[in-house]
Amino acid sequence: MGDVAVIHAVTGAESATLVLRFADVGIATYASLRVVGDPSRTVTWVLDEEALRAALDELTGALPDPIDEETRRDALERAITTGAFASPATEFTIAATLGTHLIAPEAWGLIHDSRSGSATPRAVLFVSPSTRLARVPWGLVAMPGDDSRRLIELVDVLMAAPPNIVHSPRQPAGWGGRRTEPPLLVLDPRVPGQRPDSPLGSVLGRPSSDTPLARHFGELMQARRVLPDVAAPVDLFRRADADRAWLKNLLAQAPSRLLYVGHATAADGDIGHADRAALHLADERPLTASDLMVQKLPFPPRVGLLACASGGDYRFDEATGLVAAMILGGAELVTATLWSLPTAAGFRLFAPITDADPMAEAILAVDRAHEAGDAGRAVNDWQREQMRRWREGDLAASPLYWAALATFAVDGAR
Template identity: 35%
Template sequence: MSAPAPDSELLVRAADAGDTYLSWTWLDGTPTAHVRRLDPQRLDIALAGLRRALPHPQQVDGTESGGVESDRAAARRALTSAAFASPSGEAELASLLAHAVLPPELRAELAARGTAGSTRIRITPSPRLAQVPWELLAVDDDRRLLDIAVVTHDPPATLYVARSRSPVPWERVRHLPAVHVIDPILPASARHRLANVYTEAADLGVLDEIRSRVQPRDRTARRDRAARGSGQRAALTPFQGEVTRVQLAAALSRGCSRFFYFGHVSAVPNEPGSAAIHLNDVTGPAGAEDSAWGMAAAWTRTEAGSTTPYGAHLPLCALDFLLGTKQTEDPRVWARYGANGSQYGHEIWPMPTRVAIIACEGGVDFRSAETFGLIMAALDAGAELVTTTRWVLPTDAAFRAYAAAPAGTRPTTRLALQVDDAHRGADPVAALTDWQRGQLRAWRETGDVAYSPLLWAALTTTLAPARRG
């Protein structure tokens, strides 16, 4: 069942200027902007509570070195003792955040308009509010924003200034195949920092399950395409394959409806453009056939007692997706993409109408004062809709190890497949909203951590349709 068409639309904008300011404008009737300064002490307390609830490594108190949690310790804390581990703790955090982020008059306005799906809220958060799960905010004692509204993100208005490639309407491309990159194999030089999503014996067969759900639909898409007389070739669908940036460029350039990436994202804090996906790219001697070129810092690793780097892994970053090969004069790099000269990113990796990046904090764009990361790069290169995550996601294995989930429980895989299903339909935002409402109901009724908002409230969808004129 799809969410009903909204009766009203609300624009919410936040800005950090010493303190944090929130503005909101209802677009029905005569638009009037309201601006409030958020109470800094209340906001600091609420955001600190949110940070403690997330599976990001935290500073460890009481240690001689003042160390930081391991990734495993952070996942264990988030799943067993932090706010998102129980409905009561999560409800308390949702109320704390709502009172810190939503001014009283805005909460009252939302409550007064609050029938399910009657309001669409379009948010552009500030860096300080980038990880706030707006859908969970308590409107009153019984209702969350998710219960009464459809929430999406808006990119900064600067995205539309000289946008490199306008989105193609979904109806014109929906018959084309999708490009899936699922848990790509990482080069050896990346494995000291990242591991594949599916590595344990209990995960054997899950890739076959994903493949069985995706590939039959791809065959249907090929039949539809043949019926339409399209000459487009089917895009590749690699599952734990050695996918490189050159192979990805070839798949996207053949023409596709969607790009779905499920793997790892990394970023350098407060460094716009550094957010990157991880494929099987490595650097090497100039001109070497398997040597990749790009703008990210290579991940070098040295043997014990040696300073000689080996197998330097090269992430594929947002700056690559924007600038392509414009920063190199090496014709051998250009030739790898079938070009005689340098190209911009949207020429090498043209993005389809819909993009999903299901990985750890793929939506890091909004955490920087200069909003630029994988979301903005995809939108600039032709995407209309990008779904990704606000924070680190626990793996299926973490749910089994720390939350006593049964062997067949795969909450993170289920989330990824749900996004893939939604992106295939007519209205991905409505489909994901309906699913999240169902997850919230199950969470309230059962308290099973497999339904915890720690997972599904991480999702964000940013919309940037083509503008006319």
């Protein structure tokens, strides 16, 4: 990956930028960590294959995606009740395992030394994982030793965009020139022929003006114009007209940012075609990453994709998934998810608490963060806040949500 993906103008207050890169070569996985602008500060290592395989198997068992013959309901129950992310104690165990087996002690030392003390901003770590490590939640991995701090407590953690995308012809939209334009909100579009409780049914439940999401977007509408232009915030949800033509028309109005909350179909890793990943709009046929790239749809500088494994580009040798399509279309920063997020109804079905809505909290966090000066750092701030709640025993702050968020950035975006 060229440094064009991560560097920007350096000022006296600028913090360090590090790049953590992994590569699968045959049966081995190689890693390197370097400080941008200081090639003498570089560490390389090879991951232990047996330990890596065990750690990744443990991670797979923690996630709410079906394994083998599991149904989606089975996977939800496992992840919420018995998986490694079911309690703070078991979550810390897997965090420590990942931290020990993925990052060498010398690399941890380099990360620790890059901290700027109490000064801000924090150093930024860009991660470029291999296909095997595409679903690792890098922020929560724990540093070995008595301190046991998490990676996200030492640095801000962002994902480097895939190099084949960074070096492709692009026309970045630019946040500076767009920030005052209305945001485009695509919230739980109604997929034709799907009942609300079907696999492609409602993600957010029955629209109501009393929900935290409706109140939030109502406040946003009072402060500024949004797209689509609606009379009431409840009209933003479950739209039956939100098809690809509708989306194309609204993108042509040059919004400041895009927030998509809904269904996505992850490309099958066994097939090897990342561009088959797709968003489900109010269309009979899903809108694939390939469709987005072929049509050259213009995307705003910031995109939030709160959809099933929308950030799965790195699972493929040629990472041309949904994140890539957004960046090729002009986005400079994309916050996506590494795995499927349980709906609020699904979480409450198995969680020991019944009044929590961590899905809504994640949506609100991304929407607010993408209004900040450095949106990726703002997402990290929310993740650190959730981590503190979780470690204090608040089970509503489940890592199934906050750890799933990954922000991809190019062209110096933070």
